[in-house]
Amino acid sequence: MKKRVFSNSIDVAQRLSAQILEWMNEDASRNFYIALSGGSTPAMLFQVWSEFYRTRFDWNRMFFYWVDERCVDPRHPDSNYGMAKKILFDHIPVPSKNVQRVFGEIDTDFEVNRYSRRLIESVPIKNGKPYFDLVLLGLGEDGHTASIFPDNLALIDSHDLCAVARHPKTGNERITITGPVIANAAHVVFFVTGDSKSEIVHKVVDDLPGASMLPASIIKAKCADCYFYLDQGAAKSIYFQ
Ligand code: 6PG
Numbered sequence: 001m002k003k004r005v006f007s008n009s010i011d012v013a014q015r016l017s018a019q020i021l022e023w024m025n026e027d028a029s030r031n032f033y034i035a036l037s038g039g040s041t042p043a044m045l046f047q048v049w050s051e052f053y054r055t056r057f058d059w060n061r062m063f064f065y066w067v068d069e070r071c072v073d074p075r076h077p078d079s080n081y082g083m084a085k086k087i088l089f090d091h092i093p094v095p096s097k098n099v100q101r102v103f104g105e106i107d108t109d110f111e112v113n114r115y116s117r118r119l120i121e122s123v124p125i126k127n128g129k130p131y132f133d134l135v136l137l138g139l140g141e142d143g144h145t146a147s148i149f150p151d152n153l154a155l156i157d158s159h160d161l162c163a164v165a166r167h168p169k170t171g172n173e174r175i176t177i178t179g180p181v182i183a184n185a186a187h188v189v190f191f192v193t194g195d196s197k198s199e200i201v202h203k204v205v206d207d208l209p210g211a212s213m214l215p216a217s218i219i220k221a222k223c224a225d226c227y228f229y230l231d232q233g234a235a236k237s238i239y240f241q
Contacts, residue, residue: 001226003205005235009041009193013048016191016229021056023133023187030061033123035135035177037067037146038080041191042136046088059094065123067135068147068165068176069102078172079104102175108164111175116161119181130161132185139192141200142168143214147176155179156218179215183222190216190226195233202237 004019006012024032036042049057070078074085081101089099100118103111123130137145147165148155155163156179165174182188192201202208204216205228211217220226235241 001205001220001223001228003235003238003241004227004229005232005241006230007232009044009231010048012191012193012229012231013044014052016045016189017048017053019227020134021053024058024061028058028061031063032061032134033063033065033130033132035065035067035132035182035185036080036084037136037138037191038069038083039138039140041138041193043083043087044193045136045191046084050088050091054092057092059092059098062094062098063122064094064099065119065132066100066102066177067137067182068174069104071104071108071164071173071175073105074101076104104175108173108175112160112162112164115175119161119177127184129184130181132181133187135182135185135188137182137188137190137216137219139190139197139200139204139216141197143200143204143211143216145190145216145219146182147174148179148215148219150214153213153215153218156215156222179219179222182219183224185223186225188219188223188226190220190228192228192234193231195236197234198237201228201230201234202239205238 069080072078074082119130158178165176203211
Protein backbone atom coordinates (compact mmCIF):
# COMPACT_ATOMS: atom_id res chain seq x y z
CA MET A 1 0.00 0.00 0.00
CA LYS A 2 1.37 3.44 -0.95
CA LYS A 3 0.40 6.78 0.62
CA ARG A 4 0.33 10.01 -1.38
CA VAL A 5 -0.47 13.07 0.77
CA PHE A 6 -0.98 16.55 -0.62
CA SER A 7 -2.04 19.84 0.97
CA ASN A 8 -5.65 20.09 -0.18
CA SER A 9 -8.29 18.27 -2.19
CA ILE A 10 -7.52 20.13 -5.42
CA ASP A 11 -3.84 19.20 -5.16
CA VAL A 12 -4.78 15.57 -4.52
CA ALA A 13 -7.10 15.56 -7.53
CA GLN A 14 -4.45 17.18 -9.74
CA ARG A 15 -1.70 14.75 -8.68
CA LEU A 16 -3.97 11.74 -8.99
CA SER A 17 -4.99 12.88 -12.48
CA ALA A 18 -1.31 13.15 -13.46
CA GLN A 19 -0.73 9.63 -12.15
CA ILE A 20 -3.69 8.32 -14.18
CA LEU A 21 -2.29 9.97 -17.31
CA GLU A 22 1.04 8.28 -16.63
CA TRP A 23 -0.65 4.89 -16.29
CA MET A 24 -2.61 5.51 -19.50
CA ASN A 25 0.58 6.39 -21.37
CA GLU A 26 2.39 3.23 -20.29
CA ASP A 27 0.82 1.64 -23.36
CA ALA A 28 -0.80 4.21 -25.64
CA SER A 29 -2.04 1.43 -27.90
CA ARG A 30 -4.41 0.06 -25.24
CA ASN A 31 -7.77 1.24 -23.99
CA PHE A 32 -7.95 2.22 -20.31
CA TYR A 33 -10.77 0.80 -18.18
CA ILE A 34 -11.79 2.74 -15.07
CA ALA A 35 -14.40 1.93 -12.43
CA LEU A 36 -15.63 5.09 -10.68
CA SER A 37 -17.01 5.44 -7.17
CA GLY A 38 -19.70 7.88 -6.18
CA GLY A 39 -20.33 10.03 -3.16
CA SER A 40 -19.02 13.59 -2.93
CA THR A 41 -15.23 13.16 -3.09
CA PRO A 42 -14.94 12.21 -6.79
CA ALA A 43 -16.66 15.50 -7.76
CA MET A 44 -13.33 17.33 -7.31
CA LEU A 45 -11.57 14.83 -9.56
CA PHE A 46 -14.24 15.11 -12.27
CA GLN A 47 -13.94 18.90 -12.06
CA VAL A 48 -10.17 18.67 -12.64
CA TRP A 49 -10.66 16.28 -15.55
CA SER A 50 -13.27 18.47 -17.28
CA GLU A 51 -11.28 21.68 -16.74
CA PHE A 52 -7.60 20.71 -16.97
CA TYR A 53 -7.56 17.30 -18.70
CA ARG A 54 -10.16 17.96 -21.39
CA THR A 55 -7.43 17.91 -24.05
CA ARG A 56 -4.87 15.82 -22.16
CA PHE A 57 -6.78 12.60 -21.64
CA ASP A 58 -7.49 10.56 -24.78
CA TRP A 59 -11.21 10.08 -24.11
CA ASN A 60 -11.55 7.64 -27.00
CA ARG A 61 -9.32 5.21 -25.11
CA MET A 62 -11.06 5.63 -21.74
CA PHE A 63 -13.94 3.35 -20.77
CA PHE A 64 -15.96 4.24 -17.70
CA TYR A 65 -17.80 1.87 -15.39
CA TRP A 66 -19.16 2.26 -11.88
CA VAL A 67 -17.92 0.66 -8.66
CA ASP A 68 -21.41 1.15 -7.31
CA GLU A 69 -24.63 3.00 -8.02
CA ARG A 70 -27.62 3.96 -5.97
CA CYS A 71 -30.86 2.34 -7.12
CA VAL A 72 -32.41 5.58 -8.30
CA ASP A 73 -33.15 7.28 -11.61
CA PRO A 74 -30.03 8.84 -13.19
CA ARG A 75 -31.69 12.25 -12.79
CA HIS A 76 -32.05 11.72 -9.02
CA PRO A 77 -29.63 13.85 -6.93
CA ASP A 78 -28.24 10.66 -5.33
CA SER A 79 -27.24 9.11 -8.68
CA ASN A 80 -23.49 8.55 -8.96
CA TYR A 81 -23.78 8.51 -12.75
CA GLY A 82 -25.91 11.66 -12.64
CA MET A 83 -23.21 13.48 -10.67
CA ALA A 84 -20.47 12.35 -13.08
CA LYS A 85 -22.59 13.34 -16.08
CA LYS A 86 -23.26 16.83 -14.71
CA ILE A 87 -19.63 17.57 -13.77
CA LEU A 88 -17.72 15.55 -16.37
CA PHE A 89 -19.49 13.75 -19.19
CA ASP A 90 -21.53 16.78 -20.28
CA HIS A 91 -18.23 18.69 -20.76
CA ILE A 92 -15.88 16.27 -22.52
CA PRO A 93 -15.89 14.54 -25.91
CA VAL A 94 -16.14 10.98 -24.56
CA PRO A 95 -18.01 8.63 -26.93
CA SER A 96 -21.29 7.48 -25.33
CA LYS A 97 -20.32 3.82 -25.93
CA ASN A 98 -17.39 4.38 -23.56
CA VAL A 99 -19.70 5.16 -20.62
CA GLN A 100 -21.26 2.01 -19.15
CA ARG A 101 -23.53 3.18 -16.35
CA VAL A 102 -25.46 0.98 -13.95
CA PHE A 103 -29.22 1.23 -14.61
CA GLY A 104 -30.21 2.15 -11.07
CA GLU A 105 -33.75 2.82 -12.17
CA ILE A 106 -34.68 -0.74 -13.16
CA ASP A 107 -35.30 -3.99 -11.25
CA THR A 108 -32.21 -4.56 -9.12
CA ASP A 109 -31.89 -8.33 -9.62
CA PHE A 110 -32.27 -7.91 -13.39
CA GLU A 111 -29.66 -5.11 -13.42
CA VAL A 112 -27.17 -7.11 -11.34
CA ASN A 113 -27.26 -9.82 -14.01
CA ARG A 114 -27.22 -7.35 -16.90
CA TYR A 115 -24.27 -5.36 -15.50
CA SER A 116 -22.35 -8.54 -14.69
CA ARG A 117 -22.75 -9.63 -18.32
CA ARG A 118 -21.75 -6.15 -19.54
CA LEU A 119 -18.54 -6.36 -17.49
CA ILE A 120 -17.64 -9.78 -18.88
CA GLU A 121 -18.46 -8.73 -22.45
CA SER A 122 -16.69 -5.37 -22.49
CA VAL A 123 -13.85 -5.30 -19.94
CA PRO A 124 -10.63 -7.29 -20.51
CA ILE A 125 -10.55 -10.51 -18.50
CA LYS A 126 -7.72 -11.62 -16.19
CA ASN A 127 -7.89 -14.42 -13.62
CA GLY A 128 -11.37 -15.14 -14.98
CA LYS A 129 -12.67 -11.75 -13.84
CA PRO A 130 -13.05 -8.24 -15.35
CA TYR A 131 -9.63 -6.57 -15.25
CA PHE A 132 -9.83 -2.83 -14.71
CA ASP A 133 -6.76 -0.66 -15.17
CA LEU A 134 -7.99 1.49 -12.30
CA VAL A 135 -10.64 1.12 -9.61
CA LEU A 136 -11.26 4.44 -7.88
CA LEU A 137 -12.60 3.98 -4.35
CA GLY A 138 -13.88 6.24 -1.62
CA LEU A 139 -13.89 5.51 2.11
CA GLY A 140 -16.87 5.88 4.40
CA GLU A 141 -16.44 6.85 8.05
CA ASP A 142 -17.65 3.35 8.98
CA GLY A 143 -14.89 1.77 6.88
CA HIS A 144 -17.11 0.87 3.94
CA THR A 145 -15.91 1.18 0.38
CA ALA A 146 -17.86 0.71 -2.83
CA SER A 147 -21.20 -0.38 -1.39
CA ILE A 148 -19.58 -3.06 0.74
CA PHE A 149 -20.55 -2.25 4.31
CA PRO A 150 -19.24 -3.74 7.58
CA ASP A 151 -22.50 -5.70 8.00
CA ASN A 152 -22.02 -7.48 4.67
CA LEU A 153 -18.40 -8.67 4.50
CA ALA A 154 -19.48 -11.64 2.36
CA LEU A 155 -19.38 -9.33 -0.68
CA ILE A 156 -15.59 -9.12 -0.31
CA ASP A 157 -15.14 -12.76 -1.41
CA SER A 158 -18.34 -13.20 -3.42
CA HIS A 159 -18.24 -15.41 -6.52
CA ASP A 160 -20.61 -12.89 -8.16
CA LEU A 161 -19.24 -9.90 -10.05
CA CYS A 162 -22.01 -7.58 -8.88
CA ALA A 163 -24.50 -7.65 -6.03
CA VAL A 164 -27.37 -5.73 -4.50
CA ALA A 165 -26.35 -4.01 -1.25
CA ARG A 166 -28.31 -1.97 1.24
CA HIS A 167 -27.02 1.12 3.06
CA PRO A 168 -27.12 0.16 6.77
CA LYS A 169 -28.49 3.53 7.90
CA THR A 170 -30.86 4.60 5.12
CA GLY A 171 -31.82 1.12 3.93
CA ASN A 172 -31.49 2.40 0.36
CA GLU A 173 -30.55 -0.23 -2.20
CA ARG A 174 -27.40 -0.01 -4.26
CA ILE A 175 -25.69 -2.16 -6.86
CA THR A 176 -21.99 -2.75 -6.26
CA ILE A 177 -19.16 -4.63 -7.84
CA THR A 178 -17.72 -7.17 -5.42
CA GLY A 179 -14.37 -7.48 -3.67
CA PRO A 180 -12.75 -9.95 -6.11
CA VAL A 181 -13.41 -7.59 -9.06
CA ILE A 182 -11.91 -4.66 -7.17
CA ALA A 183 -8.87 -6.67 -6.05
CA ASN A 184 -8.29 -7.94 -9.61
CA ALA A 185 -7.53 -4.43 -10.89
CA ALA A 186 -4.10 -3.30 -12.00
CA HIS A 187 -4.33 -0.26 -9.71
CA VAL A 188 -6.71 0.55 -6.84
CA VAL A 189 -6.82 4.08 -5.47
CA PHE A 190 -8.59 5.20 -2.31
CA PHE A 191 -9.21 8.91 -2.85
CA VAL A 192 -10.06 10.40 0.56
CA THR A 193 -10.17 14.01 1.70
CA GLY A 194 -11.29 16.03 4.70
CA ASP A 195 -10.71 16.13 8.46
CA SER A 196 -13.85 14.07 9.02
CA LYS A 197 -12.12 11.04 7.49
CA SER A 198 -8.88 11.33 9.51
CA GLU A 199 -9.82 8.73 12.14
CA ILE A 200 -11.06 6.08 9.70
CA VAL A 201 -8.05 6.71 7.45
CA HIS A 202 -5.75 6.25 10.47
CA LYS A 203 -7.53 3.00 11.41
CA VAL A 204 -7.43 1.56 7.88
CA VAL A 205 -3.99 2.79 6.80
CA ASP A 206 -2.25 1.92 10.09
CA ASP A 207 -4.20 -1.32 10.70
CA LEU A 208 -5.41 -0.29 14.14
CA PRO A 209 -7.37 -2.75 16.32
CA GLY A 210 -10.72 -3.50 14.70
CA ALA A 211 -9.52 -2.59 11.21
CA SER A 212 -9.53 -6.26 10.19
CA MET A 213 -13.34 -6.18 10.22
CA LEU A 214 -13.59 -3.17 7.91
CA PRO A 215 -14.26 -3.66 4.19
CA ALA A 216 -11.70 -1.03 3.15
CA SER A 217 -8.97 -2.70 5.24
CA ILE A 218 -9.73 -6.19 3.98
CA ILE A 219 -9.87 -5.06 0.36
CA LYS A 220 -6.70 -2.97 0.71
CA ALA A 221 -4.79 -6.10 1.67
CA LYS A 222 -6.07 -8.01 -1.38
CA CYS A 223 -4.99 -5.47 -4.00
CA ALA A 224 -1.75 -5.88 -5.95
CA ASP A 225 -1.16 -2.13 -6.28
CA CYS A 226 -3.07 -0.02 -3.78
CA TYR A 227 -2.75 3.72 -3.14
CA PHE A 228 -4.23 6.13 -0.64
CA TYR A 229 -4.41 9.58 -2.19
CA LEU A 230 -5.10 11.90 0.74
CA ASP A 231 -5.22 15.57 1.60
CA GLN A 232 -3.65 16.82 4.84
CA GLY A 233 -7.00 16.76 6.61
CA ALA A 234 -7.63 13.09 5.94
CA ALA A 235 -3.98 12.18 6.61
CA LYS A 236 -3.47 14.14 9.82
CA SER A 237 -3.67 11.14 12.20
CA ILE A 238 -1.69 8.51 10.28
CA TYR A 239 1.66 7.47 11.78
CA PHE A 240 3.83 8.27 8.77
CA GLN A 241 2.91 10.29 5.69
C1 6PG B 1 -21.13 5.77 -2.83
C2 6PG B 1 -19.67 5.42 -2.84
C3 6PG B 1 -19.19 5.21 -1.45
C4 6PG B 1 -18.35 6.43 -1.17
C5 6PG B 1 -18.04 6.59 0.28
C6 6PG B 1 -17.36 7.94 0.53
O1 6PG B 1 -21.84 5.44 -3.79
O2 6PG B 1 -21.52 6.47 -1.87
O3 6PG B 1 -19.23 4.59 -3.71
O4 6PG B 1 -18.44 4.07 -1.22
O5 6PG B 1 -17.14 6.31 -1.92
O6 6PG B 1 -19.26 6.54 1.01
O7 6PG B 1 -18.29 8.93 0.16
P1 6PG B 1 -17.87 10.50 0.20
O8 6PG B 1 -16.88 10.70 -0.90
O9 6PG B 1 -19.17 11.22 -0.07
O10 6PG B 1 -17.30 10.76 1.56
